[in-house]
Amino acid sequence: MSYASRGLPVPEVLVHLVDVHCHPTDAPSIATSTIESxxxxxCPMSTQQGDQSKVAEFARARPDRVVPxxxxxxxxxxxxxxxASAGTLPDHATHYRNLFLPEPLSSSPPNAELEAAFARLLPTLPTPIPLADVIADVRxxxxxxxxxxxxEVGIDRAARIRFTDADASGVGNNGRVLSPFSTPxxxxxxxxxxxxxxxxxxxRNVSLHSVKAPAQTLALFDRMATTHGAAWFAISVDVHSCTLSTEVWREIEKRHPNVFLSLSTAINGCSPNPIALIxxxxxxxxxVESDYSDVREAPTRTWDMACIVAETRDWPIEDSWERERERSLAALDESQWGVVRRLEVNWHRFIKGGHVAPMEKVSARGRERVSNDLNQ
Known part of the structure; x- marks a missing residue:
């Protein structure tokens, strides 16, 4: 999928647009004037211990325009x-060794290359924190x-841990060099x-990251429905910058009426798959979302994605927001809605939650189709 930036619409249209997933606090700083305007x-996302408070500060600054x-x-x-139990933690080295270099089942000698990589990585890793503290912080x-x-929460079967030390020449790599280790x-x-x-x-609704894990994501949703029943369907879940196949998405959509998908030019912009998903x-x-770190560009990137959705679905793109048309929304033929109005209605449906659990069981043919897709 290729795209060219369309330029922002008039303010009366833009005010109705929602960027459902972005990372403005990843930037070194955000000007006060930018936040005010x-x-x-x-919807700024936090990702780790160090940015939860940054997202909170951003939300406090503009509570009318920010959903953190x-x-x-x-x-x-x-x-x-x-x-961790009873307030104790495994020591630093033991925690990371258990994750990245667990004891082999056989008596084979340790892999020297992996041991060297671990020795390089370990000094750059922080003291682990207990899951109980994480849950308390999020709560x-x-x-x-x-x-x-x-x-942003989720699962990722492609990501590897980054080296963040200086390379042999003494020049920092800024985290761009990947280690051989992945989180199990x-x-x-x-x-x-x-x-x-x-x-x-x-x-509370959820913004979910899912990479290279289609079968696992579908199984997760099914497990949540089995475990939590109606409480699962009471919340909404957005698979952000979605890269699932259309077959897997259709099965999720059928089984889980509480699951939405959002797309971004940042992640989905170089692939033909988003058009099929749309x-x-x-x-x-x-x-739609920007999934972007520069808050000044996030609205433009979100608008670009909205325009791609409109062109793909043959929906009108609003160039104004008529007050009379807004007041008569209930009487307006939905087939005539523009893309911004449609996306705004979807957003309100997402925020409201309270979805009804599906009554029909998934057909054997549907399960077979998804299984075949996942095994390709």
């Missing part, structure tokens, strides 16, 4: 310990902000499910 609604997300991203879950922020969602999937999943349980308890997705489940 936000032209649309933004609090949570711990799978890229940073190696820093969280599942083994405190969600409690402070009644409209906040859980995010079971570790990621345990932390995700603990956070989801909190979201379900507090009835066409396959129910028009009531589509959202």
């Amino acid at each position: 936000l032209p649309c609604t933004l 997300g609090f949570g711990y991203h799978p890229w940073w879950t190696h820093r969280i310990s599942l083994d 405190a922020h969600l409690t402070e902000f009644p409209t906040a969602m859980l995010g 999937f079971g570790h990621q999943l345990a932390i995700l499910e603990a956070q989801l349980a909190l979201a379900i308890e507090l009835r 066409r396959a997705c129910s028009p009531t489940r589509l959202l």
Whole structure:
């Protein structure tokens, strides 16, 4: 999918646009004037221990335009310990060795290359924090902000831990060099499910990261429905910058009426898959986002994605927001709605939650189709 920036619409249209997932606090700083002049609604996400308070500060500065997300991203879950009990933690080296270099089942000698990589990585890794502290932190922020969602949380089977030390020449690599280590999937999943349980308890919506894990994502949703029943369907879940196949998405959409998808030019802009997803997705489940760190550019990138959705679905693109038309929304033929109005209605449906669980069981043919897709 290729695109060219369209340029922002008039303010009366832009004010109705929602960027459902962005990362403005990843930037070194945000000018006060930029925060004061936000032209649309933004949903800034937190990802790790260091940025939860930054997102909170951003939300406090513009509560009318910011819907914050609090949570711990799978890229940073190696820093969280599942083994803490009675206020104790495994020591620093033991925690990370158990994750990245677990004792082999055989008596084979340790891999010298992996041992060298671990020795390089270990000094740059922080002291692990207990999962109980993570959940307490997220709970405190969600409690402070009644409209906040859980995010960004999720699973990632492609990510590897980054080296952040200087290379042999003494020049810092700024985290661009990847180590051979990944956070074990079971570790990621345990932390995700603990956070989801909190979201379900507090009835908060979720912004979910899912990379290279289509079968695992579908299984997760099914498990949540089985475990939590109606409470699962009471919340909404957005698979952000969605890269799932259309077959898997259709199965999720069928089984889980509480799951939405959003797309961004930042992640989805170089692939043909988003066009197929836009066409396959129910028009009531589509959202858009920037997934971007520069708050000054986030509205433009979100608008660009909205225009791609409009062109793909053959929806009008608003060039004005007529007051009379807005007042007569209930009487207006929905087929004539523009893309911004449709996306805004979807956003309100997402925020409201309270979805009805599907009554029909998934057909054997549907399960077979998804299984075949996942095994390709």
